[in-house]
Structures are given as C-alpha cells and as structure tokens.
Amino acid sequence: MATVAVIETTGLTKRYGETAAVRGLDLTVDGGRIYGFLGPNGAGKTTTMRLLTGLTRPTSGSATVAGVDVRDRDQLGERIGYAPDTPPLYEKLTAREQLAAVADVRGIDREHKRERIPALLDRFDLDDADEPIETYSRGMKQKTSVVQAIVHEPDVVFLDEPTSGLDPNAARTMKTVLADLREAGTTVFLSTHVLPVVDELADTVGLLYDGQLLAEDDPESLKDALAGDSLEDAFVELTTNGHGATAAVTEDTPGDAGEGATGEGAGDPSNADGTPLDYSTDR
Amino acid sequence: MTARGGSVRERVRPALVASRVTVRQLLRKQYQSTLLLGIIVGFNVFLAALLSGVAGPGAYDLGRALAVGDGLAATQARDATLSGLVLVSVMHTLGAASDAKYKHHRVAFLTATSTGAVVTALLTRRVVASLTLFGPALVVAAVAFGAGTGVPVNALSVGLVSLWFVTATAVCTLPFGLAVNWLLAGYDLSGNARLGLGTVVLGVFYLALFGRRVIADLLSVTPVAWAGDLLLVGVAGGEADPLLAAGFALASLVAVAVTGASCVRLAEAAWFSEPGVADTDDESDRTLPDFGTGRLCGVVPSGRTAALVALTWRRTRRTPKVLFYVYPSAFVGFVMVERLVVNGPFTPALVPVVVCFAGGTAAGSAFTLNPLGTEGDALPTLLTSGAGAGRIVRAKAVAAAIPGGLVVVGLALGLGVGLAVPPAVLVATVVYAVALVALAGVLSQALGVHYPPDHEGLLGGSVTVPDKSASMLYTVGMVTVALPGFAGLGQYALTGAVVGPVLVAGVGSTVAAAVGGGVLSYRHAVGRLDAYSVE
Numbered sequence: 138m139a140t141v142a143v144i145e146t147t148g149l150t151k152r153y154g155e156t157a158a159v160r161g162l163d164l165t166v167d168g169g170r171i172y173g174f175l176g177p178n179g180a181g182k183t184t185t186m187r188l189l190t191g192l193t194r195p196t197s198g199s200a201t202v203a204g205v206d207v208r209d210r211d212q213l214g215e216r217i218g219y220a221p222d223t224p225p226l227y228e229k230l231t232a233r234e235q236l237a238a239v240a241d242v243r244g245i246d247r248e249h250k251r252e253r254i255p256a257l258l259d260r261f262d263l264d265d266a267d268e269p270i271e272t273y274s275r276g277m278k279q280k281t282s283v284v285q286a287i288v289h290e291p292d293v294v295f296l297d298e299p300t301s302g303l304d305p306n307a308a309r310t311m312k313t314v315l316a317d318l319r320e321a322g323t324t325v326f327l328s329t330h331v332l333p334v335v336d337e338l339a340d341t342v343g344l345l346y347d348g349q350l351l352a353e354d355d356p357e358s359l360k361d362a363l364a365g366d367s368l369e370d371a372f373v374e375l376t377t378n379g380h381g382a383t384a385a386v387t388e389d390t391p392g393d394a395g396e397g398a399t400g401e402g403a404g405d406p407s408n409a410d411g412t413p414l415d416y417s418t419d420r
Numbered sequence: 421m422t423a424r425g426g427s428v429r430e431r432v433r434p435a436l437v438a439s440r441v442t443v444r445q446l447l448r449k450q451y452q453s454t455l456l457l458g459i460i461v462g463f464n465v466f467l468a469a470l471l472s473g474v475a476g477p478g479a480y481d482l483g484r485a486l487a488v489g490d491g492l493a494a495t496q497a498r499d500a501t502l503s504g505l506v507l508v509s510v511m512h513t514l515g516a517a518s519d520a521k522y523k524h525h526r527v528a529f530l531t532a533t534s535t536g537a538v539v540t541a542l543l544t545r546r547v548v549a550s551l552t553l554f555g556p557a558l559v560v561a562a563v564a565f566g567a568g569t570g571v572p573v574n575a576l577s578v579g580l581v582s583l584w585f586v587t588a589t590a591v592c593t594l595p596f597g598l599a600v601n602w603l604l605a606g607y608d609l610s611g612n613a614r615l616g617l618g619t620v621v622l623g624v625f626y627l628a629l630f631g632r633r634v635i636a637d638l639l640s641v642t643p644v645a646w647a648g649d650l651l652l653v654g655v656a657g658g659e660a661d662p663l664l665a666a667g668f669a670l671a672s673l674v675a676v677a678v679t680g681a682s683c684v685r686l687a688e689a690a691w692f693s694e695p696g697v698a699d700t701d702d703e704s705d706r707t708l709p710d711f712g713t714g715r716l717c718g719v720v721p722s723g724r725t726a727a728l729v730a731l732t733w734r735r736t737r738r739t740p741k742v743l744f745y746v747y748p749s750a751f752v753g754f755v756m757v758e759r760l761v762v763n764g765p766f767t768p769a770l771v772p773v774v775v776c777f778a779g780g781t782a783a784g785s786a787f788t789l790n791p792l793g794t795e796g797d798a799l800p801t802l803l804t805s806g807a808g809a810g811r812i813v814r815a816k817a818v819a820a821a822i823p824g825g826l827v828v829v830g831l832a833l834g835l836g837v838g839l840a841v842p843p844a845v846l847v848a849t850v851v852y853a854v855a856l857v858a859l860a861g862v863l864s865q866a867l868g869v870h871y872p873p874d875h876e877g878l879l880g881g882s883v884t885v886p887d888k889s890a891s892m893l894y895t896v897g898m899v900t901v902a903l904p905g906f907a908g909l910g911q912y913a914l915t916g917a918v919v920g921p922v923l924v925a926g927v928g929s930t931v932a933a934a935v936g937g938g939v940l941s942y943r944h945a946v947g948r949l950d951a952y953s954v955e
Contacts, residue, residue: 145609149531153955187954188805210950214806229738233536238734241727242805269738285801 143168143293143324146188148198150350158184160348161198166326166341168292171319173339174328174358175368179375181348182328183222186295189326190219203292203328212237215243218286218294222276222301225285232263235270236288244288257284261310275302283311293324300331312338336368344375350377355365434533438541441456443548450552455870459889460552467557468472472564478878479561479578482881483568486657494659498648502636505647507591512550515596521749535691539683542592558582574655581651588672592679597688643671702731724807728815729822735794736786736819743890745785752895753778769913772835773906776828776853781898783824784860787889788816789868791945792952802952809949813942817861826855848927852905855934857940859901864894869948901937905930 144166151159159181164171176182187193189202191210200207203216219225226235231255240250258266261280270278279302286294299315300308315325315338329335335342336356344352344359352359352375359371450456473480482500485493559579566575646668652658653665655828732832736743756774760766791812795802832853836846867890908926912918 190800190955192800192803194951210803211806211808214804216806217804218798218806221800223797226796227735227796227798231734234734238727238731239801239805242724242731242802244724260431 139167141168142166143170143203144326146189146198148308149185149186149195149200150197151181151193152196154298156175157348159188159195160302162345162348162350164343164350166192166324168324169319170340171315171325171327171338173335173342174326174345175332175335175342175372176345176351177307180345182345183297183368184348185328185345186221186297186328190295191216192219218289220279220282220294220299222285223317224282226270226278226281229269231269231355232266232273232277232284233258236279236285239285240288242393245289253288255290257414260314271342279303280307280311283314287314287318287323290321291323293326294318295326295328297328298330299327300329300334308334330361330370345373345374376409426527426735427466429746435537435540438533438537439544440814442541442545445548446545446680447552455889462938463553466745467554468560471561473568479565480568481567483574485571486655487569487571489657494648494652497658497889498640498645499636501648501651502639502645504894505589505644506583506585506635506639508550508554509593509756512546512593516594516600533631535688536684539680539687543594543680543683543752546590546594547587550586554586555583558586571653571656573925579652581653583646584672585651590675591676595679595686598683598689600818611872617753643668646671667877700876704831725811725815725818728807728812729819732816732819733823743786746782747787749782749785749895750778752781765914767913767916769839769841770910772832772839772841772849773909773913775831775835776856777898777902777906777912778911779824779828779831780853780856780860782903783828783857784894784898785822786820786862787890788820788861789894790871791816791865791868791949793868793871803952803954812949813862813865813945816865817942818859820864821857824853824860828853830855842912842918843925844918845909848905848923849909852909852927852930855905855931856898856902857864859934859938862899862938862941862945863897863901864890865945866948867897869945869952897937901930901933903930904933 142165146162146164147280149159149164150157161293162185174182174185180184183263184193188195189200189371191207191209191213194208202213205216207213227238236251236254236257240254245253257263261284263277263280263284265273265277273281279299282294283299286296296315300311305313312334315327318325319340327335327339339356342349342352342354342356342359354362356368360368361368362371444726469475472478473482482493482497486497515785531568561580562579563575566572566577638813646664649662649665650659650668652660653662654660753774756778757766757771760770760774792799807815829850832849836849841849871890904925905927906931908923911922911926
C-alpha cells in the first residue's frame with residue numbers, strides 16, 4: 138500500500154547566532170505512522186518540533202506538514218496538534234474550560250465539542266476536570282495538554298515527552314491512545330527519552346544528534362544494526378560512541394572520531410551528503 | 421590568624437560569588453537587550469537634562485544662585501533633595517515588592533549557600549541596578565552644579581553624596597518589599613487581593629510623585645532633612661551644618677547595616693514560608709465562569725474571534741493582575757483634574773474630556789500592552805491554534821474596547837448630560853471617546869508585540885503584566901493623538917462658548933489621527949505577531 142509523506146523537510150536549518158540548533162535536516166515521515174524522535178539533550182529535538190509546528194521560523198531550508206508550509210502558521214494550525222514539554226495551559230482555567238476554549242478558538246462545531254471533550258476527559262481519567270489547572274499534578278497537566286493537542290482531530294500531532302510525569306496506569310492509557318490515533322490515520326511525531334515507549338510503539342525511529350539526523354530506521358532494524366538488545370543500547374552506542382560506530386559501518390562518514398561536534402562538519406556523524414546513515418543497508 | 425582569616429574569607433566568599441554572578445546576569449541582561457539599554461540611556465538623558473538645567477531651572481542654576489549668595493537657593497536645594505529622596509525611595513519600594521517575589525530565581529543559591537549570602541547578592545544587584553538607572557544622570561547634574569558654583573570640588577562632593585543616597589535607599593527599602601512578599605507567601609492571597617495591594621502601592625507612588633512637595637515639607641522637620649546638610653556640606657552659601665551632615669551620614673550608614681541584617685530575617689520568613697490557606701475569592705471564581713461573556717460576545721461577529729474575546733475576559737476575571745496598568749492610566753486622570761483644579765484653568769466641563777482621555781488610555785492598558793506575555797505558558801496553544809494573527813489582534817482589541825468603551829462613553833455621556841453640555845459638544849465628546857478607545861486596543865498591541873513574552877512579572881505567576889516602559893511609551897502615543905481633541909473640547913469647557921471650527925478641527929484631528937494610527941498599529945501588530953518566532 139502506497140503511503141503519503143505528511144512531514145517533509147529539506148535542508149531545514151535553525152541557527153541562533155553562531156550556533157546551529159538544527160543543521161540541514163532532511164526528514165520524511167509517512168502518514169498514519171508513529172515516528173519516534175530521539176536524541177540526547179541539546180540535540181535539537183525541541184527546536185525541530187517548534188520548526189515543524191510553526192512556532193519557530195527556520196533560518197533556511199523548507200518543511201511542509203500535511204502539505205502546508207511551516208511558515209504558514211495559520212494554515213498549519215488547522216492541521217496539527219502540539220503538546221510541548223511544558224504544558225501550554227491557562228492555569229486559572231479548569232481543564233474543561235481550557236479544552237472548550239481551545240475547541241471554540243479552533244472553530245470546532247458545538248455539538249461535536251460537547252461529545253468529544255467529555256469522551257476525552259473520560260478516556261484520560263481526568264477526574265478533576267472542573268478544578269483549576271494550577272492545582273494539577275505534572276501528570277494531570279500533561280494529560281490535559283495531550284487532550285488539547287488532539288481535541289480537533291488533527292492530521293499530525295506533535296508530542297514532546299507526553300509520558301513525562303505520568304503514573305504507570307496513565308502511561309499505559311497514553312500508549313493506547315497513541316496507537317489508536319495511528320489506527321485512525323493520524324501521524325504521531327513523538328519525542329521522548331522513554332525509549333521503551335518508542336520501542337513499543339514507533340514504526341520508525343529517527344535519532345537526532347547535534348542538529349542532524351544520525352540514524353533512521355524501524356526499531357528492530359536499528360537494534361540489529363548495532364547488535365544491541367534494546368533501543369537503549371542502540372541509543373547509547375550511537376550517541377556515546379557515535380563517531381566510532383559511524384566509522385565502523387560506513388566509509389562515507391566524514392569527521393574525526395573523538396573530536397566532538399563543535400563546529401559544522403567536525404565529527405559529522407551523518408553521511409557526507411548529509412543524509413542519515415542507513416544501518417540496515419550498510420550491515 | 422590564618423585560620424581565623426580563612427574562616428572570615430570562607431564566610432564572605434559565597435556572598436561575593438553570588439553577588440558577582442547576580443550582577444553579571446543583570447548587566448548582561450541590560451547590555452544584550454537593545455530595548456532595555458535604550459530605555460536606560462533614554463531615561464538617563466531625560467533625567468540628566470531635567471536635573472542639570474538643560475530643560476528648565478536645574479542644578480546649574482542652583483549652583484550659580486548659591487555662588488552669588490541667593491538665600492533662597494539653599495532652601496530650594498534642600499527641598500529638591502528631600503523630594504528626590506522621597507521619589508527614589510518609593511520607586512525602590514515598589515521595585516522591591518516586585519523583585520523580591522522571585523525566590524525561584526535564587527533557588528540554586530539558596531540550596532547552596534546561606535540566606536545571608538543570597539540577600540547580599542540581592543542587595544548588591546539592587547544597588548547596581550539603581551546606580552545604572554540614576555547614576556549617570558546624577559553625575560551629570562553634579563557636574564552642572566559644580567560648574568554653576570564655579571568650584572569643581574563641589575561636583576565631586578555632591579555627586580558622591582547623591583550616589584550614596586541612591587545606594588542607601590536601594591538597601592533600606594528592600595525590607596518593605598520582603599515584608600510584602602512575606603505577606604503574599606504566608607497567606608497565599610488571591611489574585612484580587614494581590615491586585616488590591618499592588619494598586620495601593622502604585623497609588624502611593626503617584627501620591628509621592630505628585631505630592632512630593634507636601635511630603636518634603638512634612639519631612640523637613642525630621643532628621644531626614646539633614647540629607648540636605650550632607651548634600652551641601654562644604655558648598656559656599658549652602659548653609660549646611662557639618663554636625664547635622666555628619667549625623668545623617670552616620671545614621672544612613674547605620675540604617676544600611678541594620679536593614680541589611682533585617683533583610684536576612686525577613687528573607688527567611690518570605691522565602692521559606694509555607695503558603696497558607698487561599699482565601700475564598702478563587703473558589704467563588706469557579707462558580708462564576710462566564711463573567712457575562714456570553715451576552716457580550718453576541719456583539720462580536722466571528723465565532724472564533726468571540727471565543728478569543730471570551731477567553732481573554734474569563735482569564736482576566738481569574739487573573740485580575742493583568743489589569744494592573746489600568747490603574748496608572750486612570751490615576752493620570754485624577755492627577756490631571758487635581759492639577760487643573762490646583763493650578764487652573766479648570767471648569768467642571770473639563771472632567772468629561774479628562775475621562776475620555778484617561779479612560780481611553782486605561783482601556784488599552786489592560787491585556788493588550790503585552791499580548792504575548794499575558795498568554796503565559798499557553799502561548800504555543802494560541803500560536804498553533806490556527807486562529808491567525810489578525811484574529812488574535814482583533815480579539816484582544818475588541819476585548820479591551822467593549823468594556824472600556826461602555827465605561828468611558830457611559831461616564832462621559834453621563835457627566836456631559838449632568839453638566840448640561842450643549843448637544844454638539846456632547847456628540848463631539850462621545851466621538852472623541854470612541855476614537856480613543858478604538859485606538860487604545862491596537863496601539864497598545866503594536867507596542868506590546870515588541871516586548872518578549874517573558875518580561876518580568878510584577879507579582880509573580882506564569883502570567884506577566886506589561887513592562888513599565890511599554891506603559892510609558894503607550895501613554896506618550898495616546899497623549900499625542902488625544903491633544904488636539906482635548907484642546908478643541910477644552911476650548912468650550914474654559915470659555916463656555918461653542919466655536920464650531922475649533923471643536924471640529926480639534927476632535928476631527930484626533931479622530932483622523934486615531935483612524936490612521938489605528939490602521940497602522942493594527943497592521944504592524946498583525947505583521948509582527950505573524951512573524952513572531954519562539955527563540
């Protein structure tokens with residue numbers, strides 16, 4: 138079955154002065170998939186998500202999400218949902234008020250809103266939906282944030298650490314919801330440090346390192362390629378000994394292992410043409 | 421010796437480190453922000469011109485008068501000293517109340533070192549910030565004074581003493597700020613209570629600003645008046661008593677030491693207090709979720725715009741501190757009336773005109789002076805909602821204009837009818853009010869979008885109030901547009917005769933400027949919001 142790419146970036150770059158947070162990112166994510174977006178702290182994951190959600194303007198390169206240029210924030214907003222790592226909520230409102238307000242601002246039909254919000258609140262066990270958000274625990278806020286991101290049934294939903302602060306029951310609910318979203322044809326762009334979640338759910342895993350896509354494959358292939366038992370092993374091997382591992386699997390890899398990626402091109406862990414390393418092929 | 425010396429050094433070192441880091445942060449913040457730097461330089465230039473005598477009588481003229489033996493000059497210098505002390509003290513107190521709340525800014529230090537070291541850093545930061553804000557202007561004024569007296573050393577003594585006054589007031593006012601924050605932290609006051617408290621503080625500031633002469637007169641019979649002796653000690657003709665000067669110097673040194681020590685105790689109380697039980701205001705908020713927004717939203721055409729308006733109003737009801745800057749604008753109206761009554765010319769017919777100006781300005785000072793900042797953590801929600809920059813700007817303007825317009829037009833109309841103002845003037849007054857209210861909502865946003873959303877809040881929380889400089893710039897813009905109409909309507913108020921051309925030209929100019937300025941402001945705000953990038 139042919140799949141359609143819903144996220145496409147070409148040479149996407151974001152610079153802050155001399156520092157490049159995202160460097161020439163070429164990414165393609167097919168529709169109706171869960172894309173696990175991994176990377177160590179400071180790799181540029183959050184910046185990438187902000188670029189893809191239109192919150193941050195790219196320095197150069199291009200990106201489309203659901204066919205909309207990310208520079209067109211208004212059109213983009215109609216097609217996406219975003220739950221950043223800091224829950225973007227109005228603390229003085231209750232969860233029910235917050236969701237209703239966002240639904241209204243998004244122009245959701247009143248009847249649909251009346252059905253969908255209670256259903257989502259129930260699904261996520263948001264029992265305190267009529268209490269002010271400022272009284273919520275981190276997990277409660279996280280759940281409210283995710284519900285807010287999917288209330289309008291977007292084509293693509295971007296989730297930054299959605300399981301952060303959730304208890305095991307809530308985390309399980311979240312995983313089920315993500316799987317259900319995929320079943321319904323929604324593309325989920327998932328950034329997290331909780332690797333078992335990605336291992337369990339993601340169809341494709343992309344590993345960002347120093348603003349570039351270091352590796353991209355399905356979880357099993359990635360593990361096989363690096364002879365690891367888990368995604369965690371693969372992550373550690375790639376990000377700790379990234380340059381050495383890179384050199385071991387491809388001769389195309391430029392850079393000097395061990396010198397660190399302090400400048401553009403130095404210790405560059407990707408292929409010479411900037412494309413991510415395809416371990417399954419190389420092996 | 422070495423052990424004891426080492427011990428002292430170990431005790432002092434954390435305070436030095438914390439101070440160095442804190443001051444470096446402050447200076448870096450000022451240096452890296454063109455806006456902040458511009459405001460500081462602009463304020464100093466303005467103050468220096470005011471104090472030195474470039475703009476009207478100032479330090480140079482005082483110096484000259486003293487040099488020629490003008491007996492009144494010494495009294496004027498003392499009055500000016502006391503007035504300045506009062507103003508700077510109130511400003512410092514206000515700043516302390518807003519700054520001391522930010523315990524989380526100091527958490528890293530508080531968990532690593534003593535409260536005393538952190539308080540030292542906080543005091544050092546306050547002193548450096550004050551000297552940055554006032555220091556250059558005071559030095560220029562001191563030089564002008566020295567030049568006026570013809571004795572260069574006077575510039576040195578007056579300059580040093582002035583800087584000491586700024587330093588001492590910066591230190592001695594911190595306890596008030598900490599005490600306020602101890603109250604807030606200890607009793608977890610509701611937003612409404614905090615707003616009330618903030619309003620009182622701001623009211624005190626304006627009373628001090630406009631009643632500084634009265635306060636100075638009251639203080640002139642207290643030892644605080646010895647500050648004038650210290651400032652003028654050694655200046656020929658200054659009539660300073662060296663004994664009183666020394667007394668003030670010593671007393672201020674002791675005050676600095678004592679308040680520094682008391683700050684540690686107060687800081688411990690304020691920063692480590694467990695929040696008490698919240699008062700019932702927030703609970704009642706939950707039972708009043710609509711705030712009548714449903715009815716008012718009926719006049720807003722688009723459903724999505726109406727939703728944004730309703731959201732703004734609901735949040736304002738729950739977080740009334742975002743209305744904080746409404747009060748200064750409203751207070752400007754009171755002060756205008758007070759000045760007109762005291763100094764003239766004044767007739768009751770001027771009151772509706774003042775209401776239009778002050779009310780219109782106040783309407784734009786609510787939630788539109790920092791449209792990004794008032795969103796708090798929820799800013800990404802708004803920006804990725806697909807609502808569009810135009811709709812967001814329109815919604816905020818409408819949210820300000822509907823209640824503001826109702827109040828201002830209602831008051832102006834009621835006062836006008838009550839004062840039996842002729843129909844033509846009444847119509848002109850209403851047109852004037854509508855024009856100013858309409859402009860206010862977009863002009864404030866055009867300025868507000870230039871401020872980063874993380875501007876330091878006044879009373880804490882994730883929602884920030886507008887920056888003080890935004891309020892100032894906005895008021896200047898509103899005054900510029902309002903002046904012709906004020907003159908046109910004022911002509912009737914003062915003479916009692918309607919001169920059609922004057923009325924039409926005055927109010928017409930304001931309306932034209934409001935329309936033109938409004939369109940430009942709207943476009944600018946939308947463009948800026950559209951291009952906004954979370955960095």
